[in-house]
Amino acid sequence: MPRVQAGEVQLGWREWGKGDVTVVFIHGNLASKDWIELAAPLFPWGLRVIGLDWRGCGDSDRPKPNADYSNYSMQQHAEDMLAALDTLDVGYCHLATHSTGGIIAARMLLMQPRRFGRVLALDPVTPLGMTFNADQIGLFRSMMSSKELTRTVMATAASSLFVPESMAPNAVPRFREGLGEIEALFDRVIDQTFGVSEGIWIGTPVNLTREKESRELERRMPELRHPHMVLWGEKDGWIAPDDLRAMAKAMPDCRLVIVPGIGHSMNLECPALYAGYFGGWFGGLPATLAAD
Template structure:
């Protein structure tokens, strides 16, 4: 798998399509660029979609986390992504995000606003951040050594893939019938989580809590003027809809759409539906800022 230099690190990356319009995908926590691989073949002709692994994830380097996990902060991830875009020669692009990728993208948009056009955000962690208490961080630590626990928790991020009766406490999540390649990808994703850095497992909730407490990005939401389409799956138990409504109200050009029947990860749960929204939002967009619509 190819890797791109980003400062002192090399990050895994992948692309689909050869169109003139570039969209960069920023994945979520405990994830990778692979989370859109089933949807990507359904994207419109005319797009080039580039997905980049965070440091500590996928095919990227895994620097040793500092004692306070500051080298896995949301700001650091954003700086990594910007450096990777420099190396790849991507001067202008649109963004697609999922989950924690949303707050990383917010930092990218504020750091280099002229570099980006439209944003498609799936169940994003908003600029408000998220708060995790000691018990919740302890759960992440326990997941690091238990594949069964990890699978059960990750199943809640793609809840529509599983039989509802199997999602309760002390039960083993069971796939619905007929998922085929979606089930295969989910199982591979579970295996991938056991290769990520502790800076991801523990550093992400620690640093999202710092974002929540600092309120830095919350105060700057009105500065993010890039047109946003935000999708929230009605079965998403991870992202508070109140945070998304606050984001939509604070940002000048932000549309929130609630999608029935899916959870936190439409890109996994319903790749064709995800590709449909993705294509409707990005199809026909400008390839450069000089021709971008107002």
């Protein structure tokens, strides 16, 4: 896969489609740009979609984490993304985010507001941040050395793919019948997870907790004037709906849509449905619609 220079690191990137309207996809924690590969062929004509891997993920460089994980902060990821867009000569674009990609995008929007137009945020970590206690961070450490545990935890991020009874405590998640290429992609992204940096495994929950405690982005939500469509799967047990409602209330142009029957990862769980929302939000836009 190609890589792009972004300051001190090179980030993996991938492109789907050709067109005058550019949308940049920013993935979630322990993930990669590949999480939209099944949806991408269903995106409308006229869109150029670019997926970027965070530092420490996918095909990107894996710098050694600082003792405090400061070089894997949300601000650092945002700066990496902006530097990559500079190198790729993307002067103006829209954003599609998933999970922790949402709070990274918020920092990008605040740093360079006129560079971006619309945002499609799938089950985002909001500008409020998230809190992880010592036991939860310990779980991430345990996942680093256990593929079985990682698969069990990651299954909760795509819960509609699995037989409900198999999601009970101490059970082994079992795929529903007939998933085909979706099942294959899920298994591949689990394998990818074991290549990510400790700066991702531990640094992400540590830095999201810092975001929550600082309340910096919470106070700045009214500045995020870009049109947002926020999609939340009703079976998502990772993102608190109250946080999304607070986000929608505080931001000037933010619409919250609750999607039935879907968990935290519509892009994996139902790629065609995700592509439908994606196309409805970005399809047919003028090429250079500047943000207000």
